[in-house]
Amino acid sequence: MVCALVISIFTNSYGEIYLWPLHGERLLSSSFSEYRDGHYHAGIDLRTSGRIGLPCLAVGDGAVYRLKVAPGGYGKALYLKLDDGRVAVYAHLHAFEYRLDSLVYYHRLERKASWCDLSLPDERFRFSVGDTICFTGTTGTTAPHLHFEMRDGEGRPFNPIMELYSVPDDRPPIISGLEVIPLSPGSVVNGSPYAERFLLRASRGNAYVLDDTLQLDGRFAFGLSVWDEQGFGRYALAPLSVEFFVDADTLYSLRNTLFSYTQTDEIILEYDLHGEGAAGRYLLLYRRPGTSRSDRSGPGVIHSEKGGTAGRYLEKGMHEARITVRDAAGNAAQAHFTFVFHDYPVIETARKLVAADEVVVRGVDPDGGSVTELLFESPDGGGRWEPVTLEPMGAFRTGTTTRREGGLYRFIVRDDEGAAREHWFAAPKPVDLGGNVFCECIPSVVSDGLAIRIVTDRALAENPRITLGEHVLNDACVVHRLDAWTFMIHCGTDVVVDGVNILSVSGIDYRGYPLRAYSAFRAVRLYTGARSRFPATDSLDMNIEASSVRGEALCLIREIPVPVNGSGGLNPVSPPLAIEFPVDRLPRPLRVVCEPAPNVGLFRLEKETEWECIGVPSREGGSVILAKPGTYAFMADGLPPYLEHVAFDTIPRGSGFFRTTRYYVPVREDESGVDPYSAVAMINDREVVCEWDALRERLLIPVPAAFPAGMVRLHVELSDRAGNRSAGDFGFMIE
Numbered sequence: 001m002v003c004a005l006v007i008s009i010f011t012n013s014y015g016e017i018y019l020w021p022l023h024g025e026r027l028l029s030s031s032f033s034e035y036r037d038g039h040y041h042a043g044i045d046l047r048t049s050g051r052i053g054l055p056c057l058a059v060g061d062g063a064v065y066r067l068k069v070a071p072g073g074y075g076k077a078l079y080l081k082l083d084d085g086r087v088a089v090y091a092h093l094h095a096f097e098y099r100l101d102s103l104v105y106y107h108r109l110e111r112k113a114s115w116c117d118l119s120l121p122d123e124r125f126r127f128s129v130g131d132t133i134c135f136t137g138t139t140g141t142t143a144p145h146l147h148f149e150m151r152d153g154e155g156r157p158f159n160p161i162m163e164l165y166s167v168p169d170d171r172p173p174i175i176s177g178l179e180v181i182p183l184s185p186g187s188v189v190n191g192s193p194y195a196e197r198f199l200l201r202a203s204r205g206n207a208y209v210l211d212d213t214l215q216l217d218g219r220f221a222f223g224l225s226v227w228d229e230q231g232f233g234r235y236a237l238a239p240l241s242v243e244f245f246v247d248a249d250t251l252y253s254l255r256n257t258l259f260s261y262t263q264t265d266e267i268i269l270e271y272d273l274h275g276e277g278a279a280g281r282y283l284l285l286y287r288r289p290g291t292s293r294s295d296r297s298g299p300g301v302i303h304s305e306k307g308g309t310a311g312r313y314l315e316k317g318m319h320e321a322r323i324t325v326r327d328a329a330g331n332a333a334q335a336h337f338t339f340v341f342h343d344y345p346v347i348e349t350a351r352k353l354v355a356a357d358e359v360v361v362r363g364v365d366p367d368g369g370s371v372t373e374l375l376f377e378s379p380d381g382g383g384r385w386e387p388v389t390l391e392p393m394g395a396f397r398t399g400t401t402t403r404r405e406g407g408l409y410r411f412i413v414r415d416d417e418g419a420a421r422e423h424w425f426a427a428p429k430p431v432d433l434g435g436n437v438f439c440e441c442i443p444s445v446v447s448d449g450l451a452i453r454i455v456t457d458r459a460l461a462e463n464p465r466i467t468l469g470e471h472v473l474n475d476a477c478v479v480h481r482l483d484a485w486t487f488m489i490h491c492g493t494d495v496v497v498d499g500v501n502i503l504s505v506s507g508i509d510y511r512g513y514p515l516r517a518y519s520a521f522r523a524v525r526l527y528t529g530a531r532s533r534f535p536a537t538d539s540l541d542m543n544i545e546a547s548s549v550r551g552e553a554l555c556l557i558r559e560i561p562v563p564v565n566g567s568g569g570l571n572p573v574s575p576p577l578a579i580e581f582p583v584d585r586l587p588r589p590l591r592v593v594c595e596p597a598p599n600v601g602l603f604r605l606e607k608e609t610e611w612e613c614i615g616v617p618s619r620e621g622g623s624v625i626l627a628k629p630g631t632y633a634f635m636a637d638g639l640p641p642y643l644e645h646v647a648f649d650t651i652p653r654g655s656g657f658f659r660t661t662r663y664y665v666p667v668r669e670d671e672s673g674v675d676p677y678s679a680v681a682m683i684n685d686r687e688v689v690c691e692w693d694a695l696r697e698r699l700l701i702p703v704p705a706a707f708p709a710g711m712v713r714l715h716v717e718l719s720d721r722a723g724n725r726s727a728g729d730f731g732f733m734i735e
Contacts, residue, residue, distance in 0.1 A: 018059040018164050019129050021090065021148050022046055022136070026167040028230050029145055031237035031328075032159040033256035035271060035281055038627065039264040041238070042157040043089065043149025048136050052094045052144045053652025055132040059088050064125040064133065067096065067104050067118045071676035071692050074147065075139025080127070087155070091147035094137025095654030100125065102657050105704065108689050114679055115691075135654045142695055158258040161328040162240060169230045169329035173239045175200055175208040178337060179223035179272060179282045180216070183301060185478050185490060187218025188344060191420055193480050194488075197225075197274065197282070200335055210337035213318070215419040217344045219303035219311060223272050223282035224335065228327045236278035237327075244285045244300065245322045251312055252285045252300035259293050266291055268583050285323070288584060290550050304341045316342050316367065342367050345413040345421050349396060352427035357404055359388065362396045363413030363421070374412040375399050381408055381510055382459045382484040405429055408459050408484065408510040424484050426461035428512030437509045439464075439517035445554050445580045445629075449492040450523075454505055456515065459484035464507035464515060471495040493552045498525045498532055524555040526581065526590075536574040536594070536634060543593040544626070546586070553585035562605065562631060569639025569671040570611065573600050576633045579626065590626040592617075596634055599722040601672045605631040613637075613672040616721050640724035641669040643716060646732045647698075659705050663732065664698040669720055678719035683712050690716070709734050 020026060030045035048054050058080060066079035074091035078100070081087050095101055108116050127133050136146045150160045161167060181195045182188065189196050200208035222244065227236040244252040259266075269288040274280050286300025301311030323335040343366035350361045363371050376385040379402070388399040388409075401407055405428060414420040438457040443450060452473075454464060463481060466473040466489055473479075473491050480488045500522050507515040524532040530546040534557065544555060557579050564572040573596065581590065592602060594617050601616040602624050611633070615624025626632075644666040651662045667674060674692055681690035681701055691700040699716060711733050719725040 016165055019057055020165060021056050021059050021088070022048070022054060022146060023057070026165070027232050028167060028237060029235045031228065032157070032161065033259065034238040035267060038267065040259060040267050042264070043147050044160060046146040046148055048144045048146060050144055052135070052137045053654055054136040056090050056093070056134045056136060056146060058127040058129055058131045058133050060084070060129050062088070062127065063123050064100065064127065065120050065122065067100060067116070067120065069104060069108070069115050069691070070117070070140065071115060071694060072140050075141065076137065078134045080133065085153040087151040089149045089151065090134050092137055092139055092141045092145060093134045094139070094652065095135045095658065097133050098655040098657050100134070101655045105657070105689055105702075109687065112687065114677065114689060135652065152258070156258055156260045159240070159256055159328070162257060167230060167329065169327060169331060171229050171231050172206040172331040172333040173226055173228040173325040173327055175224065175226045175323070175325060175333055175335045176279045177225035177282070178210060178335065179225075180214060181221045181223060182218055183221055184219040187220060189220065190215050191344070191422070195272070206333040208333065208335045213418070214337065214339035215417065216339050216341050217304070217419070219301065219305065221284065221286040221301050223284045224323060225279055225282050226325050227278040239325045240328045241326045242283065242285065243324045244298070245324070246302060246312070246314070247319055250298060251302065252298035253296070254285070255295045257295045259295075263293055265587065266293065290587065314341050340417050342417055342419065344419045345371050345415045347411060347413055347421055347423045350409070350411040350423045350425050352401065352407065352409060352425065354427050357401045359399045359401055359409060360393075360396050361390070361399070361411050363411070365415040367415070369416040371416070372414045373397055376410045377401055377403070378408040378410070379403060379406070385410060406511055410484070424459065424481060426510035428461055428508060428510055430508060431512040431514070436513035437515040439505055439515055441503050441505055441517060441519035443503065443521050443556060445556055445582050446490065447553070447582045447584055449490060450496055450554055452489050452491070452503065454487040456485050456509070458509040458511070458513070460507050460515065461510050462507065463487065464505050467504040468495050469497060469501060493525060493554050496523045496525065496554055498523065499534070522557045524557065526553040526555055526585070536577065540574060540594060540596055540634065545591040545593055547591065548586065548588040550585045550587065553582050555579065555581040555590070560631060563609070564633045564635070569637055570635045571638060572633060572635050574634040576605070576631050578631050580629045583628070591623050592626050593623040595622060597636060599638065599724065600634055600636045601722055603633055603635050604628070611635065613721055616672060616723070619721065619723060637672040637720060637722035637724060639671055640726040641667050641674055641718050641720050643667055643718065643726055643728035646714060646730045657704060659703045659707070659734075661703075661735065663701040663703060664693070665701070665716055665728070665730070666698050667718060668697070672721040675719045675721050678725070680717040682715040703734060707734065
């Protein structure tokens with residue numbers, strides 16, 4: 001009665017229908033719908049102050065209907081079906097309630113398995129609100145905490161902080177940066193055709209301000225670097241809502257309330273990643289194709305193109321934007337910025353007269369305003385710039401140069417709204433020599449096609465001629481000159497062939513010397529059901545398969561000169577391959593199908609010298625999943641795992657089913673990694689359950705409390721992912 005009264009008072013004090021799942025303060029380390037690599041966070045993470053074994057409470061009356069023990073993901077997890085039809089999930093557990101611990105242990109022992117996903121009969125294991133049903137732990141995760149989520153009657157996770165609970169929080173969200181994203185080839189922001197990011201200045205009243213006015217021309221979307229903090233430690237949480245206003249009209253709104261597991265991988269459509277941590281993640285304030293969550297609304301896209309239908313049309317002129325971010329406690333922060341929609345100035349003429357020491361230029365403002373024209377001359381190809389005085393000559397302006405030949409010129413036109421265009425040019429006399437200008441061509445994948453970056457060691461007199469196979473890209477695409485030596489061009493997937501593509505670049509530099517350069521790259525045209533084969537080595541072919549693609553996309557494959565020396569047991573089978581593809585176009589990841597030797601796996605370069613095995617085709621049905629772009633190589637693993645010794649530590653009592661002394665064997669496996677499902681353990685020739693703890697690189701031997709004490713013999717067997725197997729025998733004392 002006393003316990004029931006305490007629970008009732010505690011519950012009513014918050015006006016909540018469910019009990020909080022832990023005793024003590026309501027402190028979070030993660031929030032609902034937070035960014036995770038490849039998926040949304042489906043629940044909230046409750047802090048346990050570094051402790052494991054804290055009792056987890058039934059938040060309402062109900063029955064446990066599912067118990068799961070896995071080497072990754074949720075680790076040990078319990079699913080409690082509440083009497084109202086909702087489901088409470090407890091994950092990363094140390095232990096279950098005593099009867100459940102016993103059931104799961106003997107279920108695994110009977111099936112000779114380390115892991116299980118066990119469905120329980122209805123009403124067999126009922127619990128009342130406040131009962132201890134499990135204990136917090138670290139299974140499947142690095143730090144102790146409780147992952148807790150609530151699912152509705154359709155199995156969809158929803159935000160428990162908004163719907164069911166409140167947490168102490170007096171800190172507003174933090175806004176760090178603004179991203180401006182051009183969405184059409186001719187769009188420019190502050191003169192750049194590429195996405196630009198700006199840091200916001202913190203102001204009074206939880207406001208963040210961009211001091212400079214943005215100069216926009218074309219079609220745009222925006223992104224925001226934002227996170228929330230509950231306090232009591234710097235944990236970056238996802239806010240509850242974001243609202244984007246332009247001139248007081250709602251352009252886009254987002255609320256992290258609910259999603260289904262069929263939508264969880266749409267996280268890749270909602271973020272641009274530009275660095276580590278929350279500050280480097282930009283939440284996109286518009287819907288990319290493929291986004292289907294119902295708690296997002298509005299176009300999020302603005303443009304100045306009359307008659308356009310995709311997005312919100314805005315008149316030319318000054319506009320004010322405001323972004324309001326709120327957390328579940330109602331704390332709010334705002335970002336403010338202004339932008340001008342207008343036509344950028346146009347450079348109609350910029351040329352050096354061949355027969356005279358004179359330059360003729362003309363710039364105009366399509367909006368009808370005045371322009372400022374500046375001309376600079378460089379005698380050394382862009383190293384030093386000197387101003388050239390311009391004089392009016394009818395509708396043009398002219399300037400006298402200091403060089404008849406070999407001069408490089410930079411013309412800048414700025415309108416009365418502050419927007420500027422730049423143009424580099426020269427008028428050299430051609431030199432009949434070849435191969436005198438060095439050029440580097442760097443192809444890369446973008447969401448809607450291919451981007452080619454061209455860098456020369458000498459400033460060119462004009463834009464180069466760029467040919468891809470039979471296509472002259474200058475005819476259909478805009479070549480952007482970023483500076484005197486750098487050019488960028490975008491093209492669609494239609495000009496790229498499946499297989500080897502030849503890129504040709506030609507031009508002339510400011511001295512008159514020719515540029516002729518060639519580059520080759522291999523491409524795979526991706527569409528739903530696409531399959532393309534190419535040789536990884538002379539004796540090993542790879543097939544790239546795409547099971548689902550949003551529209552069409554490209555995958556680029558090229559050899560790169562990085563060392564492939566792994567640890568002592570790894571031997572390279574193929575050269576390193578850079579494999580690049582747009583993950584936002586792939587609802588399901590790519591698959592590599594091949595038939596290498598039995599112990600050969602596909603490895604990804606995670607750091608400068610660390611290679612991680614992503615799969616061994618011979619042990620995974622002849623294929624492995626290719627989820628991320630990166631550098632890959634096939635390598636053979638010739639060493640089995642190394643079993644070190646028996647060690648032990650003391651753990652909380654938990655349910656009492658297991659001993660509080662936990663025994664384990666540290667394992668060193670630096671090649672393909674341990675196969676967690678291959679482990680076998682026997683004590684005194686009697687098989688026992690064991691569990692692979694990948695994050696701490698050890699094989700756990702949980703010993704039931706009923707197991708007799710005394711000196712025992714432990715036999716352990718373990719394989720790596722390539723099939724190399726180790727066995728070890730140890731003696732130790734169970735006290």
